[in-house]
Amino acid sequence: MxxxxxxxxxxxxxxxxxxxxxxxxxxxxxxxxxIVTQKYPENRKKLKMYDRFKGEVIMPHDAGNYHRCTGCGICELNCPNGSIEVLTDKITTTEGKSKRILDKYIYHLSMCTFCGLCVKTCPSTAIAFSQEFEHAVFDRQKLTKVLNKQGSSLVKDIAE
Amino acid sequence: MGYQRYDLAPLTHSIDLFLYNHLPATWAFIAEMTIIGVVFLIFYAVIGLYLVLAERKVCAFMQNRIGPNRVGWFGVIQTIADLFKLLMKELITIRKADKFLFNLAPFIVIIASFLGLAAIPFAMGLHAIDFNIGIFYIMAVSSVGVVGVLLAGWSSNNKYSLIGAMRSGAQIVSYELSVGLSLLVIAIYSGSLQLSTIVESQADAWWIIKGHIPAIIAFIVFITAGTAETNRGPFDLAEAESELTAGFHTEYSGIKFAFFFLAEYMNMFLIASVAATVFWGGWMPLHIPGCEGFNNAMDFIPPICWYFGKTAIVILIMMWFKWTFPRLRIDQLLTLEWKYLLPINLVNIIVVALIVLMGWYIK
Amino acid sequence: MSEEKKVIVELNENPEYIINMGPQHPSTHGVLRFEVSLQGEMVKHLIPHCGYVHRGIEKMCESLTYPQVIHLTDRLDYLSAHMNNEAVSLCVENALEIEVPERVKYIRSILSELNRIASHQLWWSAFGMDLGGLTCFFYGLRDREKILDIFEESFGSRLLHSFIVPGGLMHDIHPNFKKGITDFIKYFRKKLPEYNRFLTGNVIFQARTKGLGILSKEDAINYGITGPSGRASGFSCDIRKVEPYSAYPYVDFKEILYNEGDTFYRYVARMDEMVESMNILEQLIDKMPDGNEYTSKMKPVIKLPEGEYYQRVETARGELGVYIVSDGNKTPYRLKLRTPNFSNLFIMNKLASGYKIADLVAISGSLDLVIPDIDR
Incomplete structure (x- = not known):
């Protein structure tokens, strides 16, 4: 029962x-x-990433096309994946001293793991992270970027 | 009776008459069959495709998502686009597969689900064939599909497929019993196996109301067993994508896969329409005995709307099952059938026989 | 003899039906392969094959400096990235005999607990999906998103943070950090009963999980099954209790222990752990000292003194041990990782043999395996 x-x-x-x-x-x-999902390409205008979002490494330039990179290569040393290559030139200043300046700051986005060691260790805060997150390209070559703009030079206060 | 306002029999008869008047008898017969076939084929494709879309939307809403919304407004032509994609895909041939059976299987499955549609009364006077053994026919025809599933699993030369097919065989063979026995309850109530008679017998009220407790039990058992028979919801052991990748149709691609996919949804539609027809009165409007005004008002809604509305609700319930419950294990599946559904059904039938004998139901 | 006949003879001699679950299979959650020999639906025995995502992390670490090693440890058990970072950081700090500021300790523990909840949420989703309830996956991910948003706001990344570094933290937390966590706890306390209503109480779920894959306490100790899986068998192995680190000595919490050790109790242990983690989080948030110090003074180049160092932490899946052998250079001479999933995996044969394939999926789901952590 x-x-x-x-x-x-x-x-x-x-x-x-x-x-x-x-x-x-x-x-x-x-x-x-x-409903929590969003319609992505439509909401692109409204999409705002957080300020600290680690999108990709950029080198901010000011209005007069000056950057803050001295070409010391500390970021290159600290990068665990070899995604940064700093190429420097030796020039002689008007005073006759030989000086090292940045020629090309090459950044391989394809190798970067966004650990943030380069930005953290940069002594002159020359590089930063951008909020860009749409990295997809059709050509792998395009992921290798030169961060310093054409004809840019080191900002005055660091140069002196 | 008010519901006879929308009788479609004169229309179908006039088409029939027109054909026989203008063509020799043989050709008229062929022409009629072709027209019915084409109409059903189009109906089948449209219903199948839109059920897939409905399922995707329903599950999306249950999961806090939007669901398909890219192709067409609200994603209405998403599944048609999917169909074209599947049509263009390569049909992969499997090495060491039994080629003949491999190609035959999807057709058996799709034909089995297609045949069942013939006996469904969609509205008053709108059915292909009005069998006097309608329920029996639908059950018999829809269970042929398992042969296709078994063949697909066997001929694919894939171990997952074989396990899935064997599971499916065991499952369908046992759940066929419950489906049949639960329909028998209404057959006892209405005294007929003919679907049109069953529908007519619900003119005063639906069997689920008239037949009270046994009918409700039979309805629950039927929905459960029907879900199992269509390999859906918590009973999708034959596919079981987390265990057997895709079960019996792992090796199928392109349009052959689409056949299996479409057949699954059409089987669901078939089970839902049988449930709606037998328990909820099919195209019969909602009638409450004694409320003439209400009954007359209900009669103004065309029967076809009642039929599709009821079917849609049953389909929604089946989708609700699928997107809520975890999957059963094969032994639990058989336990559910042999230890729960079947004994309940048998007791139910005896009770119904008693009720009908004593006349304890709303007449 | 023709080829077909040969196969038939072989089958007669050795009537085993072997299927390979994986490397691509929906329920192994990655590239793991179970070589399962079946009799009907029954699993006779199974052999796990790992190594499909072997990346040689231990070897790679030997050529990286200690701060650089951190970003590789993220990629072990990617669902408990903070705990992995913390393990290496603590090991290096112990070797250098550095005391990190109190605030850093609290933040580290907060991050670990948040990460534990996020990891368990994902596990809950995936476990429900393994059992066939696809809707679980979306509910779990929906709530996990809240934690990931907190992470993203503070550290700029959602999954692989590399945030805890030797000596402290990478940078300070975001001002909204505390508020975000209190909001999340409030939200999740409402959602957790819904999880229970949806899945835990479900009769099908209970039938699928109760009484199968029973792991005895002896086996748990012998095989080194740690984490919630071990604790469901009564093996008291919570490193937070046994060997408290960071801010765990300052908080009051109970270790989730069950003696049943079946799949259902491994599930319950994890669900309870989420509740307990929220309790810990509340205490930590209350007690966290104000200020803005986030790191202690470190030399620019970290060189460990010669010797061997070991540190273990409790990740979401069990005990993670980091063993560093240093020869005094700036890179480790050898860095060995004792990962929890590697030990947890090899109990599978013992647990799953004798059950059905569907149970095998449930059992492997309840062990919560993360494959990159197995292969390293």
């Missing part, structure tokens, strides 16, 4: 738990305002 009782209560308990589960999905089925 007891087993029959257990059998029947078992059925009702089981169905009750199933209905409880269905209440959850049913609730969300009706509540369309709870």
């Amino acid at each position: 007891k087993s029959i009782f257990n059998y029947i209560t078992g059925i009702f308990k089981g169905v009750w738990t199933l209905l409880k589960g269905m209440s959850v999905t049913g609730k969300y089925f009706i509540r369309l305002d709870k």
